[in-house]
Amino acid sequence: MTDIQAAVLPKAIKGVDIVAAAKTGSGKTLAFLIPAIELTNRVLDIKGTCTIIISPTRELAMQTYNVLQQLVVLNKNITCALLIGGESKKKQAMDLAKGAKIIVATPGRLLDHMRSKEFVFANLKCLVLDEADKILQYGFEEDLKQIMNLLPDNHIIVVTFGLNTIYIIADIDYILQWSVDYPNVAYLNSSSGGSTPPVLRVPRSRHSRCSFREFVATRSLDIVLGKMNQMERTKTMQDFYSAKTGTLFCTDVAARGLDIPAVDWIVQFDPPGDTSEYIHRVGRTARGIGGIGNAVLLLRHEEKGFLKYLQEAKIYVELYKMWDDYENHQPMLENIIENNNHFKELAIEAYESYIRAFEVRKLKDVFNLMALDLDVLAKSYGLKEKPEVDIRIGFKKKHRARKRIAALLENNTNAPKSIKL
Incomplete structure (x- = not known):
């Protein structure tokens, strides 16, 4: 049993509201799943859903759901349902109508079903907000607020955060004001501490991903990003989980919570947004107690200031300057791009996308x-x-609305501007 499990399990099973922070890979999932199953098992005679577990991403929800199914496989009285976007809403509604006792869901799809008659949650006994800081960061605060307002009051709440979340206290206050009484909350903190596929972390943009993919098409490579439909994302993750060797090329949709066995390397092609994001990216390797892994962060000259934030967070890295030691491939690269219109279009799209990512x-x-x-x-x-790019510095609804809102709240940015570069 890990430190966070030892801290959470006794209190949660007794019905105490929990706010738990622990390092990635320290066993948070079992820390909330075991109490959720135990609390559900005590009230199987009530009508409707007993426990709801909310995750920030589809991949994390699917992983949690798979672990949950393994834990309840011998308990035929506990039925489970997975509510995520990209899957059949009709099938999900049928599972709810049958009275699924434990629900694992993403916020948007959960709220959709809560507005239907098939979903009975009036007797809810346990609510889990897994990676709650990410739920807020991804712009789900309004959905979460509506969810909390629709739920009954007589349930316990378990909130999990990453240990190094920068704004953890503010996030906790923001969430708890909708639901639980502060005197009843237990704040728990834990600092517990092969030949397999490496993982590449890449730009937030799908255009940069597409451009890179064309150049490495001959390699053993899997792609995961938010714009893919759910069937593609699910198949890709399953293939990578079962692969003996290979590379997963992904955006931050796969940067948090996923437990992929024995990953050797994390390569961050684009730097993370902050130190908390850095920790969760590299946390996909060296999973569990005694795990070993490696991480590389690639920084442009203009981005070296990020090292200061890592040092302030007591994250110490070794600095390597070795690009000048290698042959200059620039002429070859330019020749390939110049003589291949398809590659040139992809390169221009990737360039534009890289610039817009700074918004x-x-x-x-x-x-x-x-x-x-x-x-x-x-x-x-x-x-x-350099191509001419019309950059909209601001927060247009049509382009990455949730991240724009999150950044607006973070930076208190003024009115939008337009510039050409």
């Missing part, structure tokens, strides 16, 4: 659009000249 960055002193050497950036994509 939602938190650390503006590090990720400053005005400080970028755009000529050098264009050359890094094999472009001899």
